[in-house]
Amino acid sequence: xxxPLQIAVLGPGCRNCRALEKATRRALDELGLDxxxxxxxxxxxxxxxxxxxxxxxxVDGQVVLSGRVPSVAEVKDLLGAVEAE
Amino acid sequence: MSVxxxxxxxxxxxxxxxxxxxxxxxxxxxxxxxxxxxxxxxLVGLDPDARWTASLRFFCYDTVKIALLLGVIVxxxxxxxxxxxxxxxxxxxxxxxxxxxxxxxxxxxxxxxxCSCSAVPAFIGFVAAGVPLGVTMSFLIASPxxxxxxxxxxxxxxxxxxxxxxxxxGLSVAIVAGWVLGxxxxxxWVEPFVLETPVVDGPTGARPRFEDRVRxxxxxxxxxxxxxxxxxxxxxxxxxxxxxxxxxxxxxxxxGEGAAFGVVVAVLLGVPLYSNAAGVLPLVGALxxxxxxxxxxxxxxxxxxxxxxxxLILLRRVLKPPLLAVFVGVVASAIVAVGYLFNAVLx
Numbered sequence: 001x002x003x004p005l006q007i008a009v010l011g012p013g014c015r016n017c018r019a020l021e022k023a024t025r026r027a028l029d030e031l032g033l034d035x036x037x038x039x040x041x042x043x044x045x046x047x048x049x050x051x052x053x054x055x056x057x058x059v060d061g062q063v064v065l066s067g068r069v070p071s072v073a074e075v076k077d078l079l080g081a082v083e084a085e
Numbered sequence: 086m087s088v089x090x091x092x093x094x095x096x097x098x099x100x101x102x103x104x105x106x107x108x109x110x111x112x113x114x115x116x117x118x119x120x121x122x123x124x125x126x127x128l129v130g131l132d133p134d135a136r137w138t139a140s141l142r143f144f145c146y147d148t149v150k151i152a153l154l155l156g157v158i159v160x161x162x163x164x165x166x167x168x169x170x171x172x173x174x175x176x177x178x179x180x181x182x183x184x185x186x187x188x189x190x191x192x193x194x195x196x197x198x199x200c201s202c203s204a205v206p207a208f209i210g211f212v213a214a215g216v217p218l219g220v221t222m223s224f225l226i227a228s229p230x231x232x233x234x235x236x237x238x239x240x241x242x243x244x245x246x247x248x249x250x251x252x253x254x255g256l257s258v259a260i261v262a263g264w265v266l267g268x269x270x271x272x273x274w275v276e277p278f279v280l281e282t283p284v285v286d287g288p289t290g291a292r293p294r295f296e297d298r299v300r301x302x303x304x305x306x307x308x309x310x311x312x313x314x315x316x317x318x319x320x321x322x323x324x325x326x327x328x329x330x331x332x333x334x335x336x337x338x339x340x341g342e343g344a345a346f347g348v349v350v351a352v353l354l355g356v357p358l359y360s361n362a363a364g365v366l367p368l369v370g371a372l373x374x375x376x377x378x379x380x381x382x383x384x385x386x387x388x389x390x391x392x393x394x395x396x397l398i399l400l401r402r403v404l405k406p407p408l409l410a411v412f413v414g415v416v417a418s419a420i421v422a423v424g425y426l427f428n429a430v431l432x
Contacts (some may be wrong), residue, residue, distance in 0.1 A: 007397060011202065012202050014202040031228070032141075043205040043206050043209065043402060043403075044278055044282060045203075046206045047206040047213070047282050048282050048283055048285065050172075050210075050284075050285030050286055050288070051210075051287060052172055052175060052203070052207045052211075053170070053171040053172075053198070053199060053200070053203040053207060054206060056118050056288075059201055063287065063288045066171075066172070066287055066288050067170055067171055067172075067198060067203070068167070068198065068293070068301065069301065069304075070297065071297050071301070073297075074171065074297055076340075
C-alpha cells in the first residue's frame, strides 16, 4: 500500500479552479486512489511553481497541468502516469 | 483518396459529428431568419405594422441569432486557442525588444487561452523571466479587450465590418498603451517580490487529445451562454424598446457628433462600470440605431471591458499605486484617442 498522493490545486479559487478540483476528485474516486488534496491560492507561490495560467494541478510535487480544465478521463491518465513512476 | 478516408475510423466519426453539428447550426440560423414573421404574424395573429410587433420580432430574432453566433464563435476560438498556452507565449516574448514586442504581445493576447484570474501569475511569470514591463502590459490589455464573447456579439449585432474595426481598435490600444507604459520606465513601482520569483518551466507533458479539446470547447460555449443569458435578454430587451420607442434624437442631442466631449464622457462613464461585453453590447447596438457615433460607442465598450475595479484590485498585488494610476490613465487615454480617430474616419 503506497502513501496517499499529495495533490495541490493551484489557483485563487475561481470557477476554473473549482471545476479542476471536481474533475480531480471524480478521477480519484474512479481510480480508487487515496489522496490528500490541498490548495495553493497565493499568486506568488503559484508563479514560483512555473504556472503562468490558472488553474494548475500538482501531483506529488510535480506540476502536471496548467491553464485549462481537463476532462475526468484526462486527469485519470495524468494520475496514472504519476502513480506508475 | 480524400483526407477523410485516410483518417482512422474514430477520427472519421469525430469529423462526422463536427459536420453534423455545423449543418444543424446552419439550419438553425436559417430558420431563425424566417420563423418569427410566420409565428408572430401568421400564427399568433399580431398586427404586422404595430410597434409592439416590431419590438417583439426584433427581440426574438436578435436573441436567437446572437446566442447562435456567440455559441459557435466561443466554441471555435476555444478549440483553436487550446493549441496555444501562456507558457508558449512567454517563450515567444522572451528577449523581444519594445516596439515589435508590443505588437507581438497584443496579438498573442488575443490567441492565448487566458482567464482574468490568471492576470497576476502571468504578470509575475513574464516580468520575472525578463519580458519588458510594457510588453507584458500589451499582453494583459489585449487579452480581455479582444475576447471571443465581444467578437461574437459584435458580429451578431453590427456585422463583420464593425467587428474588424473593434479588433483593430483593441489591438491598437493594447500596443500603444503598452509601449507608452514601457517608455515611462516605471519598473521601480513593480512590487519587489515579482522580480525575486524564480523562473521555472511550466508543465511539459499532458497534451490533450482532440476529443478533449472539442469537449472543453463545447463546455466553454455552454458555460458562457449559461452565464450571460440574463444580461443578453435584458440588454436586447432594452435595445428592442429603444429600437421601437425612444425618439430618434434623444441621445444625439446630448452625446452625438456635435458634442465634442462625447468620447471623453463615454470613457469616464465606462471605466467605473463593471460588466462583460454581453451586458454592454446590446445597449450599444440600440444607441447606435439612435444615431450615436460608432467611435464613441466602441470607446465606451472598451473602457467598460478593459478597466474595472476587480481587475485593478488583482493588479494591485503586483503593481504599486502610482503605477496602477498611470496604467489606468494611459489605457483610458488610448481608448479616448481611438474613439476620436474612428469618429473622424467614419464620418
